[in-house]
Amino acid sequence: MERATLDCFVASLLATTWRAGGRIVNERKDDLLERLFALKASGTTVRTEILAGVTTYLTMAYIIFVNPAILSQAGMDFGAVFVATCLAAAAGSLIMGLYANYPVALAPGMGLNAYFAYTVVPQFGGDWRLALGCVFASGVLFLGLSLSPLREWLVNAIPRSLKYGIGAGIGFFLAMIGLQNAGIVIDHPATLVTLGDVGATSALLAMAGFVALVALYYRRVPGAIMLIILGVTLAAVLLGLQPLEGIADMPPSLAPTFLQFDIRGAFEMGFVTIVFVFLLVDLLDTTGTLVSAGQRAGLTDAEGKLPRLRKAMTADSSATIIGAALGTSTTTAYIESTAGIETGGRTGLMTVTVALLFVLSLFLAPLADTVPLYATAPALVLIACLMARALGDIDWGDVTETVPAVVTALAIPLTFSIASGIGLGVISYAAIKLLAGRFGDLNWAVGIIAAAFAIKLALQ
Numbered sequence: 001m002e003r004a005t006l007d008c009f010v011a012s013l014l015a016t017t018w019r020a021g022g023r024i025v026n027e028r029k030d031d032l033l034e035r036l037f038a039l040k041a042s043g044t045t046v047r048t049e050i051l052a053g054v055t056t057y058l059t060m061a062y063i064i065f066v067n068p069a070i071l072s073q074a075g076m077d078f079g080a081v082f083v084a085t086c087l088a089a090a091a092g093s094l095i096m097g098l099y100a101n102y103p104v105a106l107a108p109g110m111g112l113n114a115y116f117a118y119t120v121v122p123q124f125g126g127d128w129r130l131a132l133g134c135v136f137a138s139g140v141l142f143l144g145l146s147l148s149p150l151r152e153w154l155v156n157a158i159p160r161s162l163k164y165g166i167g168a169g170i171g172f173f174l175a176m177i178g179l180q181n182a183g184i185v186i187d188h189p190a191t192l193v194t195l196g197d198v199g200a201t202s203a204l205l206a207m208a209g210f211v212a213l214v215a216l217y218y219r220r221v222p223g224a225i226m227l228i229i230l231g232v233t234l235a236a237v238l239l240g241l242q243p244l245e246g247i248a249d250m251p252p253s254l255a256p257t258f259l260q261f262d263i264r265g266a267f268e269m270g271f272v273t274i275v276f277v278f279l280l281v282d283l284l285d286t287t288g289t290l291v292s293a294g295q296r297a298g299l300t301d302a303e304g305k306l307p308r309l310r311k312a313m314t315a316d317s318s319a320t321i322i323g324a325a326l327g328t329s330t331t332t333a334y335i336e337s338t339a340g341i342e343t344g345g346r347t348g349l350m351t352v353t354v355a356l357l358f359v360l361s362l363f364l365a366p367l368a369d370t371v372p373l374y375a376t377a378p379a380l381v382l383i384a385c386l387m388a389r390a391l392g393d394i395d396w397g398d399v400t401e402t403v404p405a406v407v408t409a410l411a412i413p414l415t416f417s418i419a420s421g422i423g424l425g426v427i428s429y430a431a432i433k434l435l436a437g438r439f440g441d442l443n444w445a446v447g448i449i450a451a452a453f454a455i456k457l458a459l460q
Contacts, residue, residue, distance in 0.1 A: 033046060033349060036098065036101075036348070036349075037049070037097075037101055037347040037348050037349045038101070038347065039347060039349065042346040042347050043346065044344060044345070044346040044347060046349065048343070048344040048345070048346075049344075049345055049346070049347055049349035049350045049353065050349070050350075050353050051343055051344070052103065052340035052341065052343040052344050052345025052350040052353075053340060053345065053349070053350040053351065053352070053353025053354045053357070054353065054357065055222050055339050055340045055343045055345075056105050056334075056336060056337050056339055056340030056345065056350065056351075056353075056354050057105075057353070057354045057357040057358070058222045058223030058226060058339075059222065059223060059224075059225070059226075059336040059339040059340075060089075060105060060107055060334050060336040060337075060354075061223070061226050061357075061358075061361065062225040062226045062229055062376075062379050063085060063089065063107045063108060063110070064082065064085055064086055064089075064358075064361050064364065064368055065226075065229055065368050065371045065375075065376060066110070066113075066229075066376045066379060066380070067081065067082075067085045067107075067108045067113055067328065067329075068081040068082040068085060068368060069371065069373055069376055070113045070114060070117050070177075071113060071116065071117050071128075071328065071329065073117055073118075074116065074117035074118075074121040074126075074128045074131070075121070075126055075128055076128050076256070076257060076327065077252075077256035077257060078368075078369060079252025079253065079256075079365055079369070080252060080253060080254050080255065080256040080257040080258070080327055081257060081327060081328060082251075082252065082365050082368050082369075083251050083252055083253075083254045083326075083362060083365070084254060084257055084258075084323065084326035084327040084328040085107070085108050085328050086251075086358045086359065086361045086362045087254075087322075087326050087358075087359075087362075088106075088107065088108055088319060088322060088323035088326050088328050088331045089105070089106060089107035089108070089331070089354075089355070089358040090355040090356070090358040090359045091319060091322045091323075091355070092105075092106030092107065092315065092316070092318070092319025092322065092323070092331045092355075093105045093106050093107075093351045093352070093354045093355035093358065094351075094352060094355040095315040095318055095319060096312065096315040096316070096319075096333075096348065096351050097347075097348030097349065097350070097351030097352035097354075097355065098348060098352065099311055099314070099315050100308050100311035100312040100314070100315045100348065101308065101311075101347055101348035102290070102293075102294075102299075102308070102311075102312050102315075102348055102351065103293065103297055103337060103340060103341055103345040103346055103347060103348065103350045103351055104289065104290060104293050104312065104333050104334070104337045104351060105333075105334050105336070105337050105340075105350075105351050105354040105355075106315070106316060106319045106331050106332060106333055106334060107331060107332075107334055107358070108323060108328045108329050108330065108331050108332075109281075109282070109285060109329070109330050109331065109332035109334075110174060110380075110383055111170035111171075111173065111174060111281065111285075111387075111418070112278065112281055112282065112329050112330040112332070112418075113328075113329040113330075114173055114174060114177050115173075115277065115278075115281075115329075115417070115418045115419075116128075116131055116135070116329040116330075117329075118177070118416060119416065119417045119418065119419065120134065120274055123274070124266070127262070127265070129260050129261060129262040129265070130262050130265050130266045130271070131266075131274075131329075132257075132260060132261035132262070132324050132327065133261045133262045133263040133264075133265065133266035133267075133271070133324075134266050134271045134274045134275050134278060135261070135278055135320065135323070135324040135329055135330055136261045136263060136320075136321060136324035136325065137263055137266070137271070137275050138275045138276075138278035138279040138282065138320065138330065139317055139318075139319075139320030139321035139323075139324055139330075140317075140321060141275065141279050142279055142282060142283060142313075142316070142317035142320060143314065143317035143318060143321065145279075145283070145313075145317075146310060146313035146314045146316075146317050147310065147314065157443055157445035157446060158280070158284065158446070159401070159404075159429060159441070159446065161394050161395065161401040161402070161404060161405040161429075162404060162405060162408055162422075162425050162426065162429055163284055163288075163390075164390040164391060164393050164394050164405055165390075165391075165394070165404065165405030165406065165407070165408030165409045165425055166281065166284065166408055166409075166412070166418075166421075166422060166425070167284075167288075167387050167390035168387060168388045168389075168390045168391045168405075168408075168409040169408050169409040169410070169411065169412030169413065169418070169421050169425075170281070170387060170412060170418060171383065171384040171385070171386070171387025171388045171390075172384060172388065172409060172410075172412060172413040173384075173412050173413045173416070173418065173421075174380045174381075174383055174384045174387070175380065175381050175384035175385075175413070176413045176416070177380055178376070178377040178378070178379070178380030178381040178384065179377065179381065181206075181373040181374055181376065181377045181380070182196075182202065182203050182206035182207070182373075182374045182377035183196045183197060183200055183202055183203045183206075183374065184196050184198055184203050184206065184207070184377075201239060201241060202236070202241060202372070202374045203374070205232050205235055205236060205241075205374060205375070206232065206374040206375070206377040206378060208232075209228045209229075209231065209232040209375065209377070209378040210377070210378035210381055210382065212228055212231070212378075213225065213228040213378045213379070213382050214382060216228065217382065222339070225378075225379045225382070228378050228379070229371060229375050229376060229378075229379060230367075230371075232372075232374070232375035232378070233370055233371045233372065233375045236372055236374075236375065237370065241372070242370060242372050243370070244370055245366045245367070245369040245370040246366030246367065246369075246370070247364070247366055247367045248363045248364055248366065248367070249363065249365060249366050250363065251362040251363060251365055252365050254326065254327065256327070257326065257327020257328075258325070258326060258327055259325055260327060261324050261325065273419055273423075273452075273453075273456055274419065277418055277419040277422060278330055280422070281330075281418065282316070282320060282330050282332050285332050285333065286312075286313065286316045286332055286333045288335075289332075289333040289334065289335045289337070290306060290309065290312055290313075290333060291306065293333075293335070293337050293338050293341060294306045296338050296341045296342070297341045297345070297346050298346070299346075312333075316331075316332060316333055319331040319332075320332070337350075337351075340354075391405070391406075391409065400432050400433055400436050400438055400441070403428065403432060404425050404426075404428045404429035404432060405425070407424055407425050407428045408421050408422060408424065408425025408426075408428075409421075411424040411425060420457070422453070423453030423454075423456065423457055424453075424457075426446060426449050426450045426453055427450045427453055427454050427457075429446065429450070430442060430446055430447060430450035431450075
């Protein structure tokens with residue numbers, strides 16, 4: 001009896017110790033998270049932040065399918081780019097979460113990846129290593145700007161109307177690529193472009209996917225883009241249009257793209273304009289995303305300024321440098337982070353959650369390899385439509401603002417070059433303002449940029 005009593009006492013003591021130990025571990029974990037992310041001060045909890053992170057991941061995970069599909073068309077190894085995409089997104093989001101404590105996730109940016117693959121690489125004779133060198137250099141310059149007052153000066157130097165035109169133009173650029181990937185738009189010797197075979201099964205799947213995607217997006221279904229990409233891919237596999245490469249496996253090798261950037265060669269071929277475009281678009285995109293996300297998260301102070309903005313910019317520029325080293329185009333802040341913010345995300349813990357999910361995505365390489373180009377077309381066209389909303393913010397009552405913005409928006413897709421579109425837009429802005437007598441609207445930075453682009457276009 002005494003033995004049984006002793007056993008019961010020991011069991012009770014062990015159970016109590018186990019529970020106490022568990023509480024201590026949990027308390028230490030909670031203390032660590034509180035020190036890192038200031039959850040209580042932000043009015044949030046660990047559960048809310050993790051849920052917000054999952055929501056954000058679902059809204060932006062399409063990039064693990066789309067980015068390798070785009071960059072592989074520039075001659076890069078699909079599997080290596082897939083790994084680089086996941087790791088760049090994970091690293092960038094981790095830095096943003098731990099260093100800046102911002103609820104803003106990062107990944108290789110749409111638009112810049114298309115510029116990389118369809119403009120920069122062909123300009124370098126198909127050598128994507130030179131293009132990666134430009135991305136790396138732009139990241140280093142961005143980092144320097146992030147640590148200096150020049151960052152704000154450069155952002156403010158670009159006229160607001162041109163910013164809107166650039167955003168819309170990049171959207172139209174993505175739309176053109178998406179429609180081409182679906183076979184809906186094809187080249188024509190007389191009219192340059194014409195309608196493709198819309199009766200083809202692949203085109204029908206892409207169009208059906210786009211309509212369904214818009215409906216899901218309207219209903220605010222989490223992960224709508226990824227669901228449609230997977231849905232179209234599944235339909236293609238079932239119809240025998242696409243072989244199933246698998247779903248999960250060990251990650252492919254990163255070796256084909258790791259540290260393959262060539263800066264010296266890019267210098268020799270004259271890369272100033274390309275680096276400037278990478279830098280400018282990333283800077284504008286990141287600034288706009290941080291401001292928008294910060295306002296929705298309630299991070300702005302009484303003057304409307306964002307705290308720790310320098311840290312956030314440093315995190316973004318560092319992610320671009322890391323991404324180029326891994327083997328992907330510019331890594332930037334994602335506006336899809338607002339989906340997590342709407343769910344309640346307020347701190348970097350949300351972003352760290354996104355980073356961990358991108359690490360787990362490394363094992364989905366076979367699934368990514370199964371996705372056909374036309375399955376990503378609905379995502380590209382929807383993103384284009386959303387980016388086109390920027391045109392609504394232009395002052396349509398002032399023709400000296402409207403025309404340069406529209407010129408920029410049209411020139412980017414029609415020249416199939418973000419750089420050429422920006423150049424024509426800035427040149428037209430400066431020329432129109434001068435001839436209209438609106439000298440006060442110009443600053444010397446715009447004049448220098450316009451002159452530089454004019455010389456470049458005249459000499460090419």
